[in-house]
Amino acid sequence: MPLKRWWDGAHKIAGASSVRGLGVGAEQWLQVASDVADSGGVLHTLWASREPAGDAAVYGAYLTDLGVLVAELALPCGGESVCYPGLEDIFPAASRLQRAAFDLSGVRSSDPDLRPWLNHDAPYEFVRVDGEGVHEIGVGPVHAGIIEPGHFRFSVVGEKVLRLEEHLGYVHKGLEQRFTQLPILQGHRLAARVSGDSAVAFSWAYCQALEGMSGCALPPRAAWLRAVCLELERLANHLGDLGALGNDAGFAFGLAQFSRLKEDLLRAVSAAFGRRYLFDMVVPGGMAVDVSTQAAHALADGVRAVCTETIELRGIYDEHEGVRDRFTGAGCLTPELAARLGVLGLAGRASGQARDARVDLPCAPYTELAVAKIVQQGGDVAARVAVRFEEAQESGRLVRRLLAALPAGEHAVTVAAPAADAIGVGLIEGWRGPVLVALQAGPEGSIRRCHAHDPSWQNWPALEYAILGNIVPDFPLINKSFNLTYSGVDL
Amino acid sequence: MLKTLRKIASVGLVSELPPGPEELLRVRRALDERIVAVLGRALCIRHVDAGSCNGCELEIHALGNPYYNLEGCNIRFVASPRHADLLLVTGPVVKNMEAPLQRVYAAVPHPKLVVALGDCGCTGGMLGECPASLGRVSNVIPVDVAVPGCPPSPVRILQGIVTAISPPV
Numbered sequence: 001m002p003l004k005r006w007w008d009g010a011h012k013i014a015g016a017s018s019v020r021g022l023g024v025g026a027e028q029w030l031q032v033a034s035d036v037a038d039s040g041g042v043l044h045t046l047w048a049s050r051e052p053a054g055d056a057a058v059y060g061a062y063l064t065d066l067g068v069l070v071a072e073l074a075l076p077c078g079g080e081s082v083c084y085p086g087l088e089d090i091f092p093a094a095s096r097l098q099r100a101a102f103d104l105s106g107v108r109s110s111d112p113d114l115r116p117w118l119n120h121d122a123p124y125e126f127v128r129v130d131g132e133g134v135h136e137i138g139v140g141p142v143h144a145g146i147i148e149p150g151h152f153r154f155s156v157v158g159e160k161v162l163r164l165e166e167h168l169g170y171v172h173k174g175l176e177q178r179f180t181q182l183p184i185l186q187g188h189r190l191a192a193r194v195s196g197d198s199a200v201a202f203s204w205a206y207c208q209a210l211e212g213m214s215g216c217a218l219p220p221r222a223a224w225l226r227a228v229c230l231e232l233e234r235l236a237n238h239l240g241d242l243g244a245l246g247n248d249a250g251f252a253f254g255l256a257q258f259s260r261l262k263e264d265l266l267r268a269v270s271a272a273f274g275r276r277y278l279f280d281m282v283v284p285g286g287m288a289v290d291v292s293t294q295a296a297h298a299l300a301d302g303v304r305a306v307c308t309e310t311i312e313l314r315g316i317y318d319e320h321e322g323v324r325d326r327f328t329g330a331g332c333l334t335p336e337l338a339a340r341l342g343v344l345g346l347a348g349r350a351s352g353q354a355r356d357a358r359v360d361l362p363c364a365p366y367t368e369l370a371v372a373k374i375v376q377q378g379g380d381v382a383a384r385v386a387v388r389f390e391e392a393q394e395s396g397r398l399v400r401r402l403l404a405a406l407p408a409g410e411h412a413v414t415v416a417a418p419a420a421d422a423i424g425v426g427l428i429e430g431w432r433g434p435v436l437v438a439l440q441a442g443p444e445g446s447i448r449r450c451h452a453h454d455p456s457w458q459n460w461p462a463l464e465y466a467i468l469g470n471i472v473p474d475f476p477l478i479n480k481s482f483n484l485t486y487s488g489v490d491l
Numbered sequence: 492m493l494k495t496l497r498k499i500a501s502v503g504l505v506s507e508l509p510p511g512p513e514e515l516l517r518v519r520r521a522l523d524e525r526i527v528a529v530l531g532r533a534l535c536i537r538h539v540d541a542g543s544c545n546g547c548e549l550e551i552h553a554l555g556n557p558y559y560n561l562e563g564c565n566i567r568f569v570a571s572p573r574h575a576d577l578l579l580v581t582g583p584v585v586k587n588m589e590a591p592l593q594r595v596y597a598a599v600p601h602p603k604l605v606v607a608l609g610d611c612g613c614t615g616g617m618l619g620e621c622p623a624s625l626g627r628v629s630n631v632i633p634v635d636v637a638v639p640g641c642p643p644s645p646v647r648i649l650q651g652i653v654t655a656i657s658p659p660v
Contacts, residue, residue, distance in 0.1 A: 120587045141591050144570035146538045146551050149588060171542045173585045174623030190617050196546025196642070240552065253495055259556035260505060266553070277546060279641060316494050487544045 003039040006032055007066045014212030015439075016205075016427035017363050018067025026085055029060070029073045033090045036062040036069065042342035042355075043091035044068065045436055045453035046098060048107035056107045058084050060094075061425070061436060061453075063344075067361060068427055070438070075107065086111035093342050093458040100169075100491070104176060118169040118490065129155035129163050137472065141170045148486035152475075159471040164464045171490040179450035180442070184210060184417050185284055187447055191437060192279045194452045195488030200226070200233045201430025202452060202488075203282040205437040208363065209424030210284050213441060216415045220407040222286030223364040228299075228402045229278045229287075231395040234431035235303070236265055238392040239310070241483050245385055246317065248477040249326035257313055261306050268302030271295065286412025296403040307396035314389050327382035331466040331478030334379050343462045344455035345433015347482050350387045351379035357429035369398060379466075381481040417445035432456060432485065454488035506560035510650045534566045534656055537575035537599065541592045541631075542624060543582030546642040547609040551579065553645045566652060572598040577655060579648075583611040583624045584631045596632045604655045606636045608648060613637040 010020035024032055033043065041064035050056040056075040061068055075082045086109035087094035098109040099117035115125060129136075134157055141149035151167040175194060179187055191206035192199040204226050211218055239262040246254020266276040272295040273281060281288050291299070317323050333343065335352030343353055358371045374390040376383040418424070420443040427436050433455030442448035463482050467475055538551060554561040561567065569575050572595045584592055596603065607628035610616040615626030628634050638651035 141588070142539055142595055146548055146568060148540045148543070148545055148548065149591065170587045170591070171540065171582065171585055172587055172623055173542050173583065173618050174621050175618075177623070178618055178621060193544040193546070193617060196544035197549060199546070240549070253499065255555075256557055257498065257502070259553070260502070260558065263553060263556045263558050276644065277549065277642060279546065312494075312498070316498065319494070485545065 003035045003041065003064055003066065003069075006035060007064070007069060010069060013070060013423055013425050015209040015424035016068060016212070017361050019070065019425045019427070020067060021070045021072060021423070024071050024073055026073065029071060030085050030087070030090075032069070032071045033060065033062075033087045036064055037090050039064060041065065041069075042344070042458075043087060043094055044344075044434065045438075045451065045457065046087065046094055046101060047438070047451040048101040048105040049449050050105045050107055056082055056105065058101065058107055058109075059438070059451075060087060061438065063355065063434065065360075068425060068436070070425060083108050083110055085109070088113075091342055092340070093461060096461070097457060104491075118172040120169060124151075124167050126153045126165050126167070127163070131157070133157050134162065150486050154472060154475075156472060159473065161467050161470055161472060161475070164467045166460055166464060168460065168486060169490050171487050173490070175452065175491045176450060179447050182447060183445050184439075184441055184447045185415065185445060187439070187450060188283060189280055191450075191452060192282075194491070195454055195485040196277070196279070197237055197485065198233070198430040198432060198435060198454065198488065199277060199279045200229045200282055201428045201435045202437065203280070204230060205426030205428040205435050206439065206450075206452075207282055207284050208426030208428065209437050209439040210418065211415060212426075213418035213422040213424040213439070214415050216285055216413065218364070219286055219410040219413055220364065221290075221409045221411050222413075224402050224406050225287045225291060225411060226282055227365050227369075228399055229273070229281055230428065230430070231398045231402070232265070232269055232303075233278060235306070235392055235395040235399070236262055236269070237431045237483075238388040238395070239265065239306070241480065242310075242313075242385065242388055242392070244480050245327075245381070245477065246323060248480050249323045251317075251320060251323050254313070254317065254323070257309075261309055264302065265306050268299050271302075272299040283412065285415040286410065288412075290411040291406070296406060300400045300403045303396050303399045307393055310389070310392055317385070324382070326474075326477060327385055328380060330381040330474050331470060331481060332378070332380040333462055333466040335377060337465055338379065338462065341462045341465070342458050344458045345429070346387055346391070346431070347384060347459045347462065348433065349374055350376045350383040352377045355434070357427055357434045361427060363428075365402065369401065371398065381477060384481040417441070420444075421448070430454075432483070433459070452488075452491070454485050456484035456489045459484050460489065505557045506563055507558055510646050510653065534577060534652070535569045535575045536566060536577045536579050536652070537569055537572045537595065538579045538581070539592055539595050541580055541582045541588045541612075541628065542585035543609065543611060547581040547612075550642045550645050550648060551581070551608070554648060559645045559649065561649070564649075572596075573600065575599050577604040577606060577652065578632075579606050579608055579652070580628045580632075581608045581612055583615045583618050583626050584628055585624045586622070589625060589631055592631055605632060605634045606638060606651050606655050607634045608638050608651070609643060610639055610641045613639045616641070
């Protein structure tokens with residue numbers, strides 16, 4: 001059955017611009033997945049829930065050309081162990097999601113990989129590579145730099161990587177459970193802390209779901225200011241990464257310059273919004289603060305100056321033979337492999353996967369902005385650097401455009417808590433890629449369930465492929481070129 | 492190359508003066524007055540993320556930018572706890588990081604200094620104590636200085652570090 005038929009039979013879900021839900025049986029569950037795959041769509045996220053009575057359900061959210069399709073498979077079981085058909089053969093990214101869902105809810109898929117993912121009670125069984133001269137290098141969880149914890153197990157011959165296996169979950173902090181203890185009108189604060197570098201994206205996605213459920217009409221000024229924040233977050237992260245990538249290629253000049261530009265940007269942001277990082281800026285009903293005309297002008301000038309210097313620095317990166325040599329061909333993820341793995345966001349666009357929720361499924365104000373979708377085909381570090389350079393310019397353009405024509409009016413309105421059992425889905429293109437928040441209200445303004453998804457779920461497994469055949473010393477550079485979140489997937 | 496040199500010359504020096512110590516941040520014990528003399532001005536820091544959302548890490552990274560110029564203050568981040576004088580710990584300590592954090596702490600030579608960073612490190616933050624999280628850093632290892640903020644600004648972090656190595660008033 002083509003995807004269109006499923007879509008037409010599905011009911012609308014509040015929140016992002018085009019989200020529909022569909023209750024399915026076990027056979028349809030697999031059929032929907034394969035029809036989505038046939039139509040060029042991807043699995044975005046998967047989560048499960050179990051009621052105290054024992055009834056369980058598993059949800060799969062797909063990104064398709066028509067919108068976000070959420071399939072729900074109910075598993076009435078009366079407390080017995082249940083098993084639903086795993087999607088890992090159709091969408092490889094499903095495997096870790098299913099294992100995490102089991103750790104969180106006890107709902108098991110048919111995936112033969114039964115190793116716990118978030119639960120670290122037992123030692124992890126890595127896949128061993130045998131052969132003459134093969135040895136293992138274990139790295140982490142505590143790394144030799146200022147980064148988040150995770151374990152990487154390399155199987156190498158000499159310096160060449162034969163296999164990389166990631167073991168994450170070290171910063172699992174029970175976020176989904178914590179959400180259920182918060183009032184629904186306060187959950188955006190925790191959403192902002194799912195992955196701190198994507199605070200605006202996650203808190204906006206949360207608020208989008210909540211406002212959709214409550215029937216809150218977001219004032220235009222609030223939507224525009226949110227987009228300013230989202231693009232500033234993208235620009236700041238891209239600047240940080242461009243500097244770190246230069247440094248990892250042995251070009252310390254790049255780190256000095258880009259970290260200076262990032263600081264210039266953060267200070268301009270702080271002057272306008274009162275904080276360097278925009279945690280708690282996006283609140284239900286709008287924005288925590290308004291921006292004066294004068295502050296908007298100053299911020300636009302600051303962003304322009306940063307973008308102008310970034311163009312100049314790109315020229316220096318492009319002409320530097322050592323940098324070019326390290327970037328080109330390193331960590332290559334071909335468009336075919338990226339499509340098979342369902343790679344999302346920035347890393348996907350650097351490997352020919354032309355998806356950007358700001359263009360494909362835009363919410364206000366992106367519906368009026370004509371965002372340029374930046375796509376490269378190379379799939380190597382150089383391509384991911386090029387996407388960052390171009391997206392940084394595009395974000396700079398968008399920020400200036402938004403600030404120059406901020407709609408008048410309220411920057412926030414009051415939101416009522418939604419009715420119990422209401423469901424909403426928010427989808428925002430953060431700097432790494434599309435983040436999704438699925439929210440279900442409980443009684444009296446509580447949260448029954450909140451699932452937050454970062455595209456790093458899709459992209460971490462892709463890193464295991466991108467490193468193959470490269471040498472171990474190139475791993476920091478290749479890893480940085482993806483720059484995936486640990487906190488955002490460890491939940 | 493010429494462009495690179497021209498850029499370096501045109502940007503010039505942007506580094507700012509480091510902040511002074513902040514007594515309010517001191518939480519646990521007074522330090523031996525000799526520590527500054529023993530260490531000289533060089534201080535080696537090992538960062539451990541024990542469950543952070545990575546917001547604090549962004550501001551720790553900022554310390555290395557030319558404005559704050561951490562290495563210009565004779566403070567540097569090191570790759571091994573065995574080379575470290577001070578542990579900079581972010582996040583609430585989550586269950587899966589309890590053992591790694593304790594192992595890192597054990598590997599730091601005496602006298603070990605610990606600075607807990609951010610609201611999560613100071614109090615457990617929004618997460619508090621729950622089945623997956625043990626809460627504040629001092630629930631797991633001794634803490635000398637706690638720097639609140641979500642995330643704390645680079646100046647505030649630097650103040651916390653300077654406070655940790657300054658003799659008490």
